[in-house]
Amino acid sequence: MTIRNIYRKSLNNVMLTLTGICAFVTVSTLFVILAYLVYNGGKSVDLAFFTQLPKGAGEEGGGMANAILGSAEIVAIASAIGIPIGFFTGVYLSEWGGPGFSFLVRYMCDLLNGVPSIVIGIFAWIVVVKPMHQFSALAGGFALSLMLIPITAKSTEQFLVEVPRALREGSLALGATKWRTIASVVVPAARKGIMTGIILGVARIAGESAPLLFTSLNNQYWSTGLSEPTASLPVMIYTHAISAYDDWHRQAWAAGLVLLCLVLVANIAARLIVSRGTTARG
Amino acid sequence: MSPTAAAQPQSPISSLSRRLRGGDEVAWLITLLFATSVLVITALLIGELWIGSAAAREKFGFGFITSRLWNPVTDEFGAYPFLYGTIVTSALALAISVPIGVGAAIFLAELANGKWSDALTFLVELLASVPSVIYGLLAIFTIVPMMREFIGPALKSVFGFLPLFQGPVYGVGYLTASLVLSIMIFPYIISVSREALLAVPREQREAALALGATKWESTWQIVVPFARLGIIGSIFLAFARALGETMAVTMVIGNDMTVHTSLLAPGNTIAAVLASEFNEATGKYYPAALIELGLVLFLLTLVLNGLARLLILVTTNKGSARA
Numbered sequence: 203m204t205i206r207n208i209y210r211k212s213l214n215n216v217m218l219t220l221t222g223i224c225a226f227v228t229v230s231t232l233f234v235i236l237a238y239l240v241y242n243g244g245k246s247v248d249l250a251f252f253t254q255l256p257k258g259a260g261e262e263g264g265g266m267a268n269a270i271l272g273s274a275e276i277v278a279i280a281s282a283i284g285i286p287i288g289f290f291t292g293v294y295l296s297e298w299g300g301p302g303f304s305f306l307v308r309y310m311c312d313l314l315n316g317v318p319s320i321v322i323g324i325f326a327w328i329v330v331v332k333p334m335h336q337f338s339a340l341a342g343g344f345a346l347s348l349m350l351i352p353i354t355a356k357s358t359e360q361f362l363v364e365v366p367r368a369l370r371e372g373s374l375a376l377g378a379t380k381w382r383t384i385a386s387v388v389v390p391a392a393r394k395g396i397m398t399g400i401i402l403g404v405a406r407i408a409g410e411s412a413p414l415l416f417t418s419l420n421n422q423y424w425s426t427g428l429s430e431p432t433a434s435l436p437v438m439i440y441t442h443a444i445s446a447y448d449d450w451h452r453q454a455w456a457a458g459l460v461l462l463c464l465v466l467v468a469n470i471a472a473r474l475i476v477s478r479g480t481t482a483r484g
Numbered sequence: 485m486s487p488t489a490a491a492q493p494q495s496p497i498s499s500l501s502r503r504l505r506g507g508d509e510v511a512w513l514i515t516l517l518f519a520t521s522v523l524v525i526t527a528l529l530i531g532e533l534w535i536g537s538a539a540a541r542e543k544f545g546f547g548f549i550t551s552r553l554w555n556p557v558t559d560e561f562g563a564y565p566f567l568y569g570t571i572v573t574s575a576l577a578l579a580i581s582v583p584i585g586v587g588a589a590i591f592l593a594e595l596a597n598g599k600w601s602d603a604l605t606f607l608v609e610l611l612a613s614v615p616s617v618i619y620g621l622l623a624i625f626t627i628v629p630m631m632r633e634f635i636g637p638a639l640k641s642v643f644g645f646l647p648l649f650q651g652p653v654y655g656v657g658y659l660t661a662s663l664v665l666s667i668m669i670f671p672y673i674i675s676v677s678r679e680a681l682l683a684v685p686r687e688q689r690e691a692a693l694a695l696g697a698t699k700w701e702s703t704w705q706i707v708v709p710f711a712r713l714g715i716i717g718s719i720f721l722a723f724a725r726a727l728g729e730t731m732a733v734t735m736v737i738g739n740d741m742t743v744h745t746s747l748l749a750p751g752n753t754i755a756a757v758l759a760s761e762f763n764e765a766t767g768k769y770y771p772a773a774l775i776e777l778g779l780v781l782f783l784l785t786l787v788l789n790g791l792a793r794l795l796i797l798v799t800t801n802k803g804s805a806r807a
Contacts, residue, residue, distance in 0.1 A: 213700060214698035214700040217700045217704070218699060218700055221591035222595065223587075224584045224585070224588040224591060225596070227584060228585070229588075229608055231611060232611050238626070239618070287521055289518075290515045291521075294516055294518065294519040298512055298515065304519075307519045310523050311522060313786065313789075314525070314529070316724060316789035317785070318728025320755045321529075321758075321781060321782050322529075324533070324758065324774075324775060325528075325529045325532055328532045328775075329532060351522060379507055379508050380511070381507045381512075382507070409615025409616070409617070410616075412730035412731055412759060416763055419763075436731075439617045439618070440620070443620065443735060444735060454621055455621070461615060461617075465613050465615060466610060469610055
């Protein structure tokens with residue numbers, strides 16, 4: 203073997219090993235994050251965390267019950283606005299979309315999807331908070347719905363387009379109208395994919411804090427209505443993490459662990475739905 | 485019914501009413517309405533940012549981009565420190581993330597077998613679902629103290645002669661934010677680059693191997709150049725994500741309003757200054773200046789996302805056409 207060949211062989215081995223190390227480093231990051239959150243927050247996730255209000259600065263104990271409920275409220279509002287708009291837009295793009303107008307809608311969806319979350323927050327502040335003169339759960343829900351619309355629209359369109367032509371033609375041949383075909387054949391055939399897209403979208407917005415900073419703000423107490431400033435888990439983590447109190451840090455870790463678990467469970471569940479869906483169809 | 489009546493052509497009106505009764509036109513109209521609402525919302529977003537920043541745009545003009553002054557008391561606002569911080573942290577994050585991310589993508593596309601590759605890629609993509617504020621929380625309590633105690637002093641003692649690594653080490657700052665960002669953009673680089681690599685036709689690899697190339701030579705000299713547009717697209721995508729990233733950066737950047745040459749010094753980014761100051765902004769010019777910052781950030785990410793989409797589209801089309 204010439205020296206050149208030995209060099210090539212060893213370069214091959216070294217570089218391939220390096221790519222393996224790169225993959226190992228990136229994959230293990232997730233486990234490091236999870237382990238560190240469990241280590242720091244695990245012991246603080248107790249009954250009080252889920253049932254009590256936050257205590258004042260520097261005081262021991264308390265929980266984040268209001269933030270958990272607030273997050274649920276805000277996400278529910280966002281879903282109520284974002285899912286229908288996203289879903290029907292997706293149906294339009296897949297079933298009636300041609301060139302021209304659909305291209306524009308698709309492009310705008312992508313554009314909306316790429317808008318930094320903090321800019322979405324500013325927009326929601328301008329159109330909801332400013333006219334209402336009030337930070338509110340509604341404003342927060344509106345902001346998050348803007349992030350949910352493009353995600354839902356895109357995944358709905360993608361999964362509807364994949365429904366085989368033969369199914370549509372069969373239904374039309376039986377005399378069903380186009381909308382009946384869509385409602386009772388095409389959408390049900392793609393429902394697993396659509397559900398997955400929606401779950402992923404909701405999981406994504408549930409962890410967003412930047413759009414909530416100037417819309418739902420925060421609240422140390424229970425909010426009494428949808429037009430009140432409302433606490434949410436992500437914003438609570440932010441304010442507690444940058445505070446100077448150890449007990450607030452402890453609470454932030456617990457909240458981080460709860461939020462991460464919710465998001466990961468949603469993502470894994472979505473993945474399972476999709477993999478089962480494809481095996482059933484194939 | 486006589487056969488002649490059935491064969492008679494229908495008038496347009498009766499045809500329309502029949503279609504309406506069938507519901508097709510109604511369904512079309514409803515979905516069209518929702519699709520239009522997406523257009524309206526996006527147009528409104530751009531319009532409101534434009535109107536909201538009017539006061540600042542008129543007062544400062546293009547000098548807004550280059551002015552280093554940020555003083556809410558005297559109503560003088562310049563975007564330069566934030567633009568500088570945004571671009572420096574994002575570029576540095578890419579410098580860390582691109583080699584590791586592309587390396588990992590090569591492993592996942594070329595070496596790992598299908599099942600393992602999919603499973604590992606799923607784990608990497610889960611990283612993208614971790615909320616930004618959790619990255620910030622972790623960074624405050626891990627990377628910031630590490631930077632203050634070990635990394636910062638070590639960099640200073642080795643590269644201290646460079647202006648990039650001088651001055652006191654606080655733990656928070658440009659470099660810390662870049663480290664956090666680099667972890668956050670891994671998933672974008674890896675999953676898009678891997679797709680681009682997988683789209684390279686098999687024959688390309690086989691031809692290279694048949695000519696006597698080693699696995700690495702075939703990967704690095706044939707496969708990677710073939711997929712380069714897709715990889716560059718993934719980098720643009722990651723760049724756009726890094727520019728707009730808010731919470732994690734806000735928590736570790738240090739919120740300093742001046743421009744520092746040293747990467748160890750605290751700074752600020754557009755997203756971070758919006759997060760920390762927007763609620764306190766009062767008066768005519770202060771909120772307008774912040775909204776203009778938002779507009780600048782929006783335009784930056786718009787251009788980068790557009791380029792990324794174009795590049796990714798070009799490669800996937802090319803790959804599928806030749807496969």
